[in-house]
Amino acid sequence: MKRLILALIVLLAGVLPARAIDIQTIDVPGVGTAWLVENHSLPIIAIQAAFRDAGTAQDPQAKEGTATFVAGLLNEGAGDMDAAAFQQRLEELAIEMSFSAERDESFAFMRTLTENRNEAFRLLGLALTRPRFDADAIERVRKQLFAAVAQAEQTPSAVAAKRWYAAAFAGHPYARPKEGDAASLKAITRDDLSAFAASHFARGSLVIAIVGDVTPEEAKALMAGAFGALPEKATPTPVAEVKASPPAGIEVVARPIPQSTIVFGHAGIKRDDPDWYAALVMNYTLGGGGFSSRLVNEVREKRGLAYYVYTIFAPFDHAGIMLGSVGTQNERAAESMAIIGTEITKLRDQGATEAELALAKKYLTGSYPLSFASSGKIAGELVALQLDGFAPDFVAKRNAYIEAVTLADVNRVAKRLLAPENLHWVVVGAPDGVTSTVPAKK
Amino acid sequence: MKRLILALIVLLAGVLPARAIDIQTIDVPGVGTAWLVENHSLPIIAIQAAFRDAGTAQDPQAKEGTATFVAGLLNEGAGDMDAAAFQQRLEELAIEMSFSAERDESFAFMRTLTENRNEAFRLLGLALTRPRFDADAIERVRKQLFAAVAQAEQTPSAVAAKRWYAAAFAGHPYARPKEGDAASLKAITRDDLSAFAASHFARGSLVIAIVGDVTPEEAKALMAGAFGALPEKATPTPVAEVKASPPAGIEVVARPIPQSTIVFGHAGIKRDDPDWYAALVMNYTLGGGGFSSRLVNEVREKRGLAYYVYTIFAPFDHAGIMLGSVGTQNERAAESMAIIGTEITKLRDQGATEAELALAKKYLTGSYPLSFASSGKIAGELVALQLDGFAPDFVAKRNAYIEAVTLADVNRVAKRLLAPENLHWVVVGAPDGVTSTVPAKK
Numbered sequence: 001m002k003r004l005i006l007a008l009i010v011l012l013a014g015v016l017p018a019r020a021i022d023i024q025t026i027d028v029p030g031v032g033t034a035w036l037v038e039n040h041s042l043p044i045i046a047i048q049a050a051f052r053d054a055g056t057a058q059d060p061q062a063k064e065g066t067a068t069f070v071a072g073l074l075n076e077g078a079g080d081m082d083a084a085a086f087q088q089r090l091e092e093l094a095i096e097m098s099f100s101a102e103r104d105e106s107f108a109f110m111r112t113l114t115e116n117r118n119e120a121f122r123l124l125g126l127a128l129t130r131p132r133f134d135a136d137a138i139e140r141v142r143k144q145l146f147a148a149v150a151q152a153e154q155t156p157s158a159v160a161a162k163r164w165y166a167a168a169f170a171g172h173p174y175a176r177p178k179e180g181d182a183a184s185l186k187a188i189t190r191d192d193l194s195a196f197a198a199s200h201f202a203r204g205s206l207v208i209a210i211v212g213d214v215t216p217e218e219a220k221a222l223m224a225g226a227f228g229a230l231p232e233k234a235t236p237t238p239v240a241e242v243k244a245s246p247p248a249g250i251e252v253v254a255r256p257i258p259q260s261t262i263v264f265g266h267a268g269i270k271r272d273d274p275d276w277y278a279a280l281v282m283n284y285t286l287g288g289g290g291f292s293s294r295l296v297n298e299v300r301e302k303r304g305l306a307y308y309v310y311t312i313f314a315p316f317d318h319a320g321i322m323l324g325s326v327g328t329q330n331e332r333a334a335e336s337m338a339i340i341g342t343e344i345t346k347l348r349d350q351g352a353t354e355a356e357l358a359l360a361k362k363y364l365t366g367s368y369p370l371s372f373a374s375s376g377k378i379a380g381e382l383v384a385l386q387l388d389g390f391a392p393d394f395v396a397k398r399n400a401y402i403e404a405v406t407l408a409d410v411n412r413v414a415k416r417l418l419a420p421e422n423l424h425w426v427v428v429g430a431p432d433g434v435t436s437t438v439p440a441k442k
Numbered sequence: 443m444k445r446l447i448l449a450l451i452v453l454l455a456g457v458l459p460a461r462a463i464d465i466q467t468i469d470v471p472g473v474g475t476a477w478l479v480e481n482h483s484l485p486i487i488a489i490q491a492a493f494r495d496a497g498t499a500q501d502p503q504a505k506e507g508t509a510t511f512v513a514g515l516l517n518e519g520a521g522d523m524d525a526a527a528f529q530q531r532l533e534e535l536a537i538e539m540s541f542s543a544e545r546d547e548s549f550a551f552m553r554t555l556t557e558n559r560n561e562a563f564r565l566l567g568l569a570l571t572r573p574r575f576d577a578d579a580i581e582r583v584r585k586q587l588f589a590a591v592a593q594a595e596q597t598p599s600a601v602a603a604k605r606w607y608a609a610a611f612a613g614h615p616y617a618r619p620k621e622g623d624a625a626s627l628k629a630i631t632r633d634d635l636s637a638f639a640a641s642h643f644a645r646g647s648l649v650i651a652i653v654g655d656v657t658p659e660e661a662k663a664l665m666a667g668a669f670g671a672l673p674e675k676a677t678p679t680p681v682a683e684v685k686a687s688p689p690a691g692i693e694v695v696a697r698p699i700p701q702s703t704i705v706f707g708h709a710g711i712k713r714d715d716p717d718w719y720a721a722l723v724m725n726y727t728l729g730g731g732g733f734s735s736r737l738v739n740e741v742r743e744k745r746g747l748a749y750y751v752y753t754i755f756a757p758f759d760h761a762g763i764m765l766g767s768v769g770t771q772n773e774r775a776a777e778s779m780a781i782i783g784t785e786i787t788k789l790r791d792q793g794a795t796e797a798e799l800a801l802a803k804k805y806l807t808g809s810y811p812l813s814f815a816s817s818g819k820i821a822g823e824l825v826a827l828q829l830d831g832f833a834p835d836f837v838a839k840r841n842a843y844i845e846a847v848t849l850a851d852v853n854r855v856a857k858r859l860l861a862p863e864n865l866h867w868v869v870v871g872a873p874d875g876v877t878s879t880v881p882a883k884k
Contacts, residue, residue, distance in 0.1 A: 041483055044815055084743045087733030092801060094809035113811055136746060143771070144749050147701050154596065154699075257596075259589050291529030301526045304578060307586050329585065359534060367536035369555055373486055374816035 021372055023382065023392035026216050028223045031230075034208035035382045035392060036219050039375065043114040045212040047124070048379035049227075050387055052207065053236035054106040054200035057173035057318075063188050065180020067101035069145060070196050074099040074108070076137035078126035083137045086123070095120045097127065103174055104317040105387065106200065111376065114213045117222060125226035128201050133193050145185050152179065156261035156428040157325070159253055163426045164263045164323070166441040167246035173239055174319060175441070202234035203227060209382035211375040243267050244321045246424030249438035250337075253428040259307075260333040260429030261325070264340065266422040268313045268320035271388045277401045278409035279313050279417055284360035285352045285410070286344065286418075287311030287324055292359060294343050299326065305336045313417075322417065333431035341420045348418040351411035365399040463814055465824065465834035468658050470665045473672075476650035477824045477834060478661050481817065485556040487654040489566070490821035491669075492829055494649065495678035496548040496642035499615035499760075505630050507587060507622020509543035512638050514587065516541040516550070518579035520568035525579045528565070537562045539569065545616055546759040547829065548642065553818065556655045559664060567668035570643050575635050587627050594621065598703035598870040599767070601695055605868045606705045606765070608883040609688035615681055616761060617883070644676035645669060651824035653817040685709050686763045688866030691880035692779075695870040701749075702775040702871030703767070706782065708864040710755045710762035713830045719843045720851035721755050721859055726802035727794045727852070728786065728860075729753030729766055734801060736785050741768065747778045755859075764859065775873035783862045790860040793853035807841040 024036045059066040075090070075097050076083040090097055093116040100107050108128065112120035152158035162177050169175035180188075206227060210219050244267040269279060280288075287295040287310050295309045311324035328336045371381045385394055427434055466478045501508040517532070517539050518525040532539055535558040542549050550570065554562035594600035604619050611617035622630075648669060652661050686709040711721060722730070729737040729752050737751045753766035770778045813823045827836055869876055 039483065041481065042815065043811055084733070084739065088801075091732050091734050092804055092808075094805060094812060096812075111812070111815070113808065116808075140742070140746050140749075143746075147749060147769070150700055258592055290533050291526070292533050297526060300582070304582050304585075307582075307589060327589070359530075362534055363536060366534075366555065366558075369485055370536060370538075370553070373484065373553070374818070376816070 021378075021395055023395065024216055025392055026220055028220050028227070031203055031223055031227045032206060032208075034210055034219070034223055035386065036209075036214070036216060037211045037378055037382070038215065039211060040213050043213050044111060044375060045114060045117055045120075045210065045214050046111045046375040046379045047109070047208065047210045048376075048383045049108045050105045050207045050383050051201055051205045051234070052105055052387065053205060053234065053239070055102050055104040056176070056178040057103050057239045058196070058200060058237055059173070059176065059180070060192065062184060063180075063192055064176045064184040065145060065178075066188055066192055066196050067106055068179050069141065069185070069188055070193050071099040071101045071106060072141040072145065073133055073137055073193060074127045074131050076141060077132040077134050078123070079130045079132075081126075082132065082134060086127075089119075089123065093119055095123065097124060099127075101178065103178065107383075109376070109379075117214065117218070121222040121226040125229060128227070129229045131197055133190050135190070138190060138193070142185060142188075145179060146182060149179055149181060149185065156255065156257065156259075157263075160261050160263040160325070160426045160428045163251060163253060163440060164246065164265060164424065167251065167424050167426070167438075168244040168265070168321065169242060169319070170441050172242045174242065174316065198231070199235045202231045204232055205234040205236075206230070207383055207386045209379045209386070211379045211382075239318050242319045244319055247438040248422045248424060250425045250427060250434060250436055251438055251440050252431065252434055252436045253426065253440075255429055257429050258330060259327060260330050260427050260431045261327050262333065262337065262425060262427050263323065263325050264337075264423050264425045265321055265323035266419055266424065268322040269315065269417065270320045271315040273320070275409075275413045275416065278405045278413040280364060281357065281360045281402065281405045282347070282352065282410045282413050282417070283311055283313050283322075284364060285356040286347050289360065289363065294347065295324075295340060298343055299336055299339050303335075303339070305332045305339070309336070309340070330430045331432045333427060333429065334433050337425060337434070341423070344418050344420040344423075348414045348420070351414060352407065354407055357405070357407050357410060361402055361405070364402050368399060463820075463837060465837065466658055467834060468662055470662050470669070473645055473665055473669045474648060476652060476661070476665055477828065478651075478656070478658060479653045479820055479824070480656065480658075481653060482655050485655050486553060486817060487556060487559055487562075487652065487656045488553045488817040488821045489551070489650065489652045490818075490825045491550045492547045492649045492825050493643055493647045493676070494547055494829065495647060495676060495681070497544050497546040498618070498620040499545050499681050500638070500642060500678055501615070501618065501622070502634065504626060505622075505634055506618045506626040507620075508630055508634055508638050509548055510621050511583065511587060511627070511630055512635050513541040513543045513548060514583040515575055515579060515635060516569045516573050518583060519574035519576050520565070521572045521574075523568075524574065524576060528569075531561075531565060535561055537565065539566060541569075543620065545620065549825075551818070551821075559656065559660070563664040563668040567671060570669070571671045573639055575632050577632070580632055580635070584627060584630075587621060588624060591621055591623055591627065598697065598699065598701075599705075602703050602705040602767070602868045602870045605693060605695060605882060606688065606707060606866065609693065609866050609868070609880075610686040610707070610763065611684060611761070612883050614684045616684065616758065640673070641677045644673045646674055647676040647678075648672070649825055649828045651821040651828070653821045653824075681760050684761045686761055689880040690864045690866060692867045692869060692876060692878055693880055693882050694873065694876060694878045695868065695882075697871055699871050700772060701769060702772050702869050702873045703769050704775065704779065704867060704869045705765065705767050706779075706865050706867045707763055707765035708861055708866065710764040711757065711859065712762045713757040715762070717851075717855045717858065720847045720855040722806060723799065723802045723844065723847045724789070724794065724852045724855050724859070725753055725755050725764075726806060727798045728789050731802065731805060734805075736789065737766075737782060740785055741778055741781050745777075745781070747774045747781070751778070751782070772872045773874045775869060775871065776875050779867060779876070783865070786860050786862040786865075790856045790862070793856060794849065796849055799847070799849050799852060803844055803847070806844050810841060
């Protein structure tokens with residue numbers, strides 16, 4: 001067991017007060033390495049686990065929604081307990097257990113009172129290694145997924161995002177809706193679900209963070225019990241590297257509603273790109289600063305055109321994107337879009353100011369401790385860091401990476417990464433004077 | 443300053459391990475009493491504040507939505523800072539600050555890094571004592587509220603709840619939608635907003651909990667600075683006591699959607715009712731146990747009729763309600779409703795079992811520590827306890843109140859409180875064979 005004491009105060013004097021997050025890495029026999037943060041102030045243990053290469057990009061062709069379907073079934077019965085028995089046991093012991101699937105990974109979260117830790121980890125292990133996929137549970141969850149898909153079809157932001165991904169990643173698994181659609185959900189069989197779990201949940205793909213009222217020795221035993229019975233290696237389908245390349249132009253999805261919900265974006269960068277921190281700082285100035293970005297100032301504050309406007313750089317395992325969104329009245333959609341285009345062009349061509357750089361750094365470094373404000377947040381953050389390939393000492397170094405970004409860096413990545421002429425806009429609503437210039441992707 | 447060490451272990455051996463939540467009550471000069479939980483493990487301070495008698499029930503006639511509108515404007519500029527300047531300052535310092543209005547109270551939540559505490563509390567005080575209500579901010583927030591009302595009108599659960607409250611509290615402020623409607627929002631002027639803030643935000647109405655990296659002396663100074671400039675007394679409009687009395691029967695809100703969202707309920711009890719804990723235990727068996735209630739077993743598990751089904755007893759300052767909800771396919775709505783009615787009748791007439799009582803107690807006592815799982819949750823829980831009139835030692839006593847409930851108590855309150863023949867059902871969707879039996883309330 002390595003033990004790393006991250007005395008943030010030493011490295012980041014002035015940014016953080018005298019407090020340290022002590023991340024231990026522990027070797028769990030037969031399972032692998034996990035990150036642990038001990039906190040005995042409350043009788044609660046939280047664990048977040050992720051399986052790499054087990055997300056919705058792994059859904060078989062014409063069976064979109066499989067990973068999401070599996071996640072929905074993992075707490076619907078395991079081992080010799082059917083759904084009712086399993087959930088009653090969780091409830092009796094006040095154990096929270098949930099599963100979800102994102103594009104690249106599947107996630108498990110569990111939170112338990114210390115006193116119930118043995119049973120809680122046993123149940124988590126059962127859910128992952130011996131899910132039942134009972135026929136009645138499958139049909140119940142299938143109906144819930146149908147309902148969720150129908151609901152998403154009525155939700156402008158969900159429609160806009162779905163269309164944007166379809167356009168940006170045409171032909172690649174990232175293009176497909178994470179929840180599938182009515183036809184693909186109907187096509188998924190019990191065998192599909194079992195096969196997905198068996199081929200994707202393995203020790204070799206597992207990433208774990210455990211936070212709370214537990215010692216390293218206890219944590220090792222609990223995790224060995226929960227995860228030791230998983231197969232050694234997963235057999236995921238290879239996912240190709242891809243560049244987000246939606247057609248430049250506008251796709252209007254007509255809906256008889258008074259507001260337009262707009263999603264726009266183009267290619268971005270992956271997390272390991274050397275320009276990642278410069279892009280983060282640059283994007284803060286563009287549209288990432290909650291209330292102090294150029295887009296918010298120009299679109300929302302000065303002109304009152306929009307309810308919200310933002311941009312993010314989002315990294316996936318096999319691609320990166322720059323994505324933004326704005327919500328506005330139909331009659332102001334065209335003007336909002338024009339100003340967003342102008343601001344992106346201005347930042348690319350003329351760069352940012354020293355004052356903007358200072359503000360961005362101040363926020364991005366100062367807000368970092370809030371990522372660690374609760375056990376659940378800590379566990380989530382530490383799993384994300386592992387998925388991105390970092391060591392525990394990243395937490396202490398991270399703000400220095402931000403501080404090292406220069407104005408020249410920001411202006412260089414603005415030129416490298418912003419391409420207003422390449423933006424693909426999806427507009428859901430009845431926008432005045434805005435018409436489609438590119439066809440929708442199926 | 444009184445200091446109460448709540449050694450839960452002593453009172454609740456076996457339920458909680460050796461951990462104590464140390465709630466201090468501190469007298470803030472010129473402000474009043476606040477509850478404090480010190481936790482120096484992270485450099486973060488969270489504060490939750492509530493103003494009694496400052497909720498949406500205080501909205502002036504034909505100006506429904508006023509309290510919500512005010513809450514939406516409090517971080518849109520204060521003192522000599524306009525909205526952009528105020529929000530930029532919050533962002534620079536990574537301060538989270540939000541405001542909301544419920545039926546009885548208005549709430550403020552703030553979270554800050556320790557190093558920025560002085561400025562954070564100053565800004566919170568400015569927002570509450572010197573909100574600007576600038577014309578452009580008012581119009582921006584008004585548009586956001588229009589959008590939210592339009593969105594709620596498309597959301598079946600929001601429509602169902604709104605109709606149910608309208609029916610249950612006809613003629614009383616609780617009947618009115620918390621967010622107002624398009625007409626009432628249009629009618630609200632700057633003077634209405636200023637008048638609401640001036641007459642409802644006062645030291646005499648204030649309830650505070652502060653949690654985190656702060657000493658009692660520091661907390662006193664911070665709170666005196668933030669709240670000292672508030673007027674001494676509020677001048678709320680009296681709100682009459684009321685009994686929820688919706689007409690027994692069914693109200694169908696026709697919508698061309700494949701699922702029906704159903705809300706049902708009748709009168710309940712207030713928080714200070716001597717039967718509160720017995721009702722809590724009884725409701726766990728009926729529909730309050732997430733996965734182990736009779737309704738879940740009969741409607742969801744055995745028959746697969748619904749995606750979810752639950753009941754709650756909700757207390758307001760001037761009324762109590764029993765409310766439930768179920769989501770189902772249109773063709774199964776009628777059967778779901780029939781079974782819910784049957785189960786409520788059975789519990790009332792035949793009572794619960796010892797096994798159900800034991801399960802309910804085990805869950806309700808065992809899950810209580812999860813209410814204190816993060817600084818924000820602790821602050822919220824402690825404000826709720828104060829609003830309900832409890833002393834800090836309630837936290838240590840609460841589980842004993844649950845344990846004291848007998849099967850005779852449960853069966854008595856089931857007879858007293860359950861009245862399936864009085865249920866008012868609102869069904870939003872296209873339910874097969876379900877028709878309105880009572881007219882909709884306006």
